[in-house]
Amino acid sequence: MQRTPLSTYRLQLHAGFTFAQAGAIADYIRDLGVSHVYSSPYLQAGKGSMHGYDVVDHHRVNTELGGEAGHSEFSKRLGELRMGQVLDIVPNHMSVDRQNRMWWDVLENGPSSRFATFFDIDWNSAEEKLRDKVLMPVLGDQYGRILSNGDIKIVREGTGFLVQYGEQAFPVAPRSLSTLLSRAAEMAPSDTLNFLAVSFARLPAPDSTERSVQLGRHRDKQVLLGLLTRLCGEEEAVCRSIDAALDELNGNIDALDEFLNAQNFRLAFWRTSDQELGYRRFFDVNSLIGLRMEREYVFEETHELILYWLDKGVLDGVRIDHPDGLRDPKQYLDRLRARAPHAWIVAEKILEPGEWLRSDWPVQGTSGYDYMNQCNALLVHPDGMRKLTAIYSEFARDSDSFHDIAFEKKTKISKETLASDVNRLASLFVAICESNRNSRDYTRAQIRRAIRNVAACFGIYRTYVVPATPVNEEDVTHINEAVEEAKRRKPDIDGGLFDFMQDVLTLKVTGDKESEFVARFQQFTSPVMAKGVEDTAFYCFNRLTSLNEVGGDPSLNGIAISDFHSYNAHIQATFPTTMITLSTHDTKRGDDVRARLAVLSEVPARWAAVLKRWSRMNAKYRSGKYPDANTEYFLYQTLIGAWPIDLERLQAYMQKAMRESKRITSWLDNDKEYEDALNSFMERILQDAAFTGELQSFVDRINRDGRINSLTQTLLKCTSPGVPDLYQGGELWDHSLVDPDNRRPVDYDHRRSMLAELSSRNWADAAKYAVEHFEEGSPKLWVITQALKLRLERPTSFDASGTYTPIEVQGPKADHVIAYQRSGDVIAIAPRFPHLLTDNWSGTSVQLPAGRWTDRLSGQVHEGGASIRISTLLDEFPVALLVKDSDKTVGQDTRRTEPQQVVA
Template sequence: MPRTPLSTYRLQIHAGFDFRAATAMADYLRDLGITHMYSSPYLQAQAGSMHGYDVVDHHTVNQELGGREEHERLCNRLKELGLGQILDIVPNHMSISGKNKIWLDVLENGPSSRFASFFDIDWNSAEQRLRDKVMLPVLGDQYGRVLSKGELKVGRQGSAFAVQYFENSYPLEPRSTAHLLTRAATIAASDTLNFLAESFRRLPSPDSTDRLSQHARHRDKTVLRGMLDRLCSEEEGVCKAIDETLAEVNGSTDALDDLLNQQNYRLAFWRTSDQELGYRRFFDVNNLVGLRQEREHVFEETHELIFHWLQEGVLDGVRVDHPDGLRDPSQYFERLRKHAPKAYVVAEKILEPGEFLRTTWPVEGTTGYDFMNVCNALLVHPEGIAELESIYRDFTKMPTDFPQIAYEKKSAIERETLASDVNRLANLFVEICENNRDFRDFTRSEIRRAIRAVAACFGVYRTYVVAASDGPDEITDEDRQQIAEAVAEAKIRKPDIDTSLYDFMADILSLRNRGPLESEFIARFQQFTSPVMAKGIEDTAFYTYNRHVGMNEVGGNPSRNGLALADFHSYQETMQATHPITMTALSTHDTKRSDDVRARLAVLAEIPDRFRLAIRRWSRMNHSFRTGRFPDANSEYFLYQTLIGAWPITVERAQEYMTKAMREAKLETAWTAQNADFEDAMHNFIASILQHEPFITDLEAFVARINRAGRINSLSQTLIKYTAPGMPDLYQGSELWDHSLVDPDNRRPVDYDLRRWLLGEIKNLSPSEFTENLESRFEDGSPKLWTIYQALRLRNERPHAFGAEAAYVPCEVAGPRVDNVVAFTRGGEVLSLTQRFPYKTAGAWPVTTLVVPPGRWTNRLTGITVAGGRVRVGNLLDRFPVALLVREP
């Protein structure tokens, strides 16, 4: 029977930290109080994968991590220690690297492949030249140039022929080898080889998709290859003749071009993917192809090993990566739940502020980005962050209308990176219009523009409309509202497009206009808006709108001016009522900044005037290190916030991070159009200022001034995470102060020896002993570790106080600091007390009181005991910045 986790610890497992390493530190997780190890994906991934999301084989444990033997050793060790396991799984896509056998089968056999139905490929492209072909945008230059330079070759391994492009290999369509074998048969004077050549030529065509033809093609090519292998082993002259033929083809550009044109794929310049890619990807990553999980045989095949582990008790649950990429997420989760009715299942669903997870999905909740953003906004001073907007505008001269910025960035992504996705949607909508005389005169260009406008105006990742062919439709009032709002905004932003086209599109998306093509358009449009949001907002706008970069987080709204206490409590009450054991997180492998970086940056909203003076001073101080106009003011503003949040940071870390951040911003440089002058100037600027003693002295003084408040913010959000409705997840290493930035910075090795030592030390201390020497421990991370350790102990002792039936009740607070106190009870026996805006309070709590429910309560963090009634907040926080009170029996 699967065990519901009380807490999880996320591990990023890769070749540098494999199963053996995870096994070695499992006892540390137990000692910390964690109940479940929560692992990154570890099915067989692309060689060298650092994250596991590029799966190539769903039936095999990743060999680079130690394979099946080390995996079993890890699982056995977890069981010995009484620990459970949650696994991150990847249903939306697979990697198309050379080790993906089913993808190679598709390339070899085209639509007739036994696995063609697994992948989301458009075999009926509007482009005649791409019909029944997969475009592979893998070449470093135009096809003809690559061909003429001799970078493409045909080779063989036994009877298997393939096109070689550097380290990449693509199989030849079996029938296309007939000409090669015929020529080789002439050279070798081999009737047998000639017979095999003719047999290959008579194989069923790749566009023969009926079951009998598919079976015959697979059976016959397998037999023929076996015969060819035997012939080569028996007659040396045959092998030599084949190799001589291959040399002739490779020596002739025309012959090689003719052979390549016979394949089920079209090798192309990598830039062509923006416009003509014929398969659905994960966002804009060309080597991650979409899977058709809505087809039951695909679902069953790709989840077989996962279900085996769930049924055998190896796993207690799964985290489902990017369900918004699936055609029908609700259907997916229902199928998953049928196979694992008791498993703990969470969805990596990005929710925008004010949006909640669908209660109809049979899952425990999300992976915690929504919780993280609520905490983030709670700690940001509303007046101060509003003032930061004018500071940002004055310093950078950049626009500050975030909705407009978001629209522009999403539109740019649609025109460039995701243009091929737009084209496929437009082709489908053109067919729809052709079947309706009222709309048949709309041009493809108008349709493309309308699709881009509506998609760019969506305020959420996607809707979840299902036009059912064999059951009731699925559409909610929330879906209808999101569609209506997006279309209304599109009409305002793009008024030159006929409004009737927008209305027609709205009718289709809202199920008011029905049909098979219309249903297909709904499904694909919903899969499209997710990457538009992710690439346009999180991977572009979040690096260009830099008012307060700590607010630029996955699922967040950086123009939000904080969060009122009443709204915080309302959110928590909603979660307790709907998803009481949803995962709660503050840092993940995908966050733009760690929780401690955000906690320190939150203090800037308390001291906007000091920040204004500091950046002006620093800009003057560092002006001589600029190269011409580089770095620009926006990048410089971004850099100073980064240094404040991540300090201390090395030159190399800062340079690597800023290179990634500025390429994501796509203003002065980009991944696809790198500006060496800008990047060199930025690197030189960083190296110079981080060796400039006056600047370093000033920066360190500034950080020192806000550091204590940042630490208190971190402790506050940490305690909230462990006591609010939900199941807390701890990202690797963040049990101590951690000032990591976006990946790969947040995937650096974790010093577990240090963490073991500190945990061993604090476990032997009483609360009074720990707090007695608090100041000497403050900077080594012990206060955060202490808070986590004590909260986990309490969760393990009293799980009922945090479960589905444990009421969440805000505490009554009175006095001049009422807005600075965040206090609530759980299950009537745990009271969590934290603070916000600590720089402004400076530890002073004049006549601010908290009503503690009746009974005798002990603060697990300090050992102090209080009686129920009205208690001064200052008395509860005088020895430690937050308080965790437990009602004694």
């Protein structure tokens, strides 16, 4: 039986950090107290992949990481160290890469491909030109211009034929070879080649989807290609004639155009993807195509190796990437759970404020963004946040609310990069309206607008309505709220259309087309949220950017300690072994960046003063109107949070952030004037000693408070209900920004030596040493390793059988202390709002339960049953981890007792 992790350590594997390198640091990860390595996807991905989410083959281990042999050695090493392994897996999509044999087969054979039903492709496009074809938006200009320039060629590789455009290649449809081979047969001359040409023409049309026809067509095609290969091998003149026919074809634009029109794909200008793309993507990424994972044979084909590893104990669990992209997430999770009944399964489900993971999902929980946002909100001061609202509005000269900005950006995304998805939904809904006399007069344009606006008004990623089953009341509420909000925002759209769409989405109106619309609409709202809010609005509304994280609401003014306790109590009662985290490969800012920025909510007046002063100081470096005030406000927060940061890192990050915001520049339409002005501005202010001196002085003033925030959230993460995850390198202070900044190489030799230094000391000496080496990151490393080792020592204190009990804090500074007990023998105590603790706790205290309590961080011993001052508890170290002395074996390691048996 597989075992639930006690903690995980996320590793990003790629060609520059392979299984061998991961295995070499596994003992260091073990010595931190981690029970499981948590790896990024490592099935075969596209060449040069830095993340592994672009899978091309589910049956192979990524060769760039070391392949099967490297994976076997890595798994064996973890087994020797009595560590487990969790893998990130990608059920929603695959890469449209030549290495993807299933996709290649689809491009070659169209709807008749054996794998056509594996992918989420609309073969019945409303556009006649795209019927039974896949749009490939890869051209750098209009098709006609590219063709006229001679940039598209038909080439031969042995007896295989390709459409070549630059470095990209696409397979030629077998039937289309007929005219080419016929011409070559005339040149040879060759009766056999002519026979093959006629035989290729007789292959069944590519629009046949009957399985028997598909298999017969594939068999006949393979036989014909085999005969062609044999013929070319025996008669060199045949190959020469084929090459001559190819040269002739490539030299005749009209003939080449006709040949290309006979393919099962349509090459097009890359901008056409916004409106006409015929397949479901991962968000707006054209190179990642959606899988029809709801089909059992697709599940079996793509999960064979993963299920084998889970069954053999190579893996203890999996993290499911983007389940909301699936047609029916619960069906998928039910199927996975049935095949892996003992696996630890967590889903990357993004929960919005007030939303909980569905209780009927057969998983251990989420990947932890919901917990991260609880910590973000816990550490900002509510009064300060309200003041920051006015400061930001005045400086940026923008009083738009976050929710108005989010609605605008979600609508814009739906009009532009996700317009092809809207068009497919609109075609479905037009057909639905046509069959209903009360709705048949709604126009396609009206329907498109209604779809965009209802989707933009959803406050969550998606609902989970399944046709022919009762609709969950939670889903009904979300749908009704979205429709009512759409009506309020767009009164010019007929309310009856909104009402009819509401009836379809809540299954009051049913049918085959209605069911298809419901499924696809639910798959659509999640990319609208992700691209419109997280990748756009979060870079536009910049009041305090530490709150701009996945699943968060940057307009909130923080939460009370009681709210945090309520959240933890709910998790302990529902998903006690969920993953909890503070940083991931996808977070906008590292946890230490956010911890430092949170201090701004404690010093709003000082922040307002330096903001105005810096803006005046740097006015001479602006180029005309750029950078604008909102960009400048964002930039100064970035500098504070990530300082020290060099120009190269800063410029790369700001370019990404500003293009994501799509306010002035974007990835699709770069505004060179703006970007050049911003780059020049950053270069000049970083060369200005007066400015950087003031920046350094300001950071110095809040830095220790930011460090205290970091230690607080780190201790909370390691002791709250759930399984704490540590992102690679984050055991020391880490001021990384969004990827690729947070994927820079980690100096493990340095971390190993620091851990050895701390581990060689007793608790009191180690605490003293850590405080003395504060800026090196020793305190964070000490908190992590002590808390994680305690979880190994006393697993039942933190597991599903344990308890979570808030501890009452008394005194004038009670609102500055988070204190709770785990299962009667562990207590966590941590401060918040450290900058405002100007009078050293003012007699604030807690009542420790009876018993003898040892602080695993400072070494102090406290007798319970009496009131103890917070100043006493936190005198030697900024946070406290108290453990009740008992007969339990100290240092007992509950990891595996025998190495894994690994077969890759």
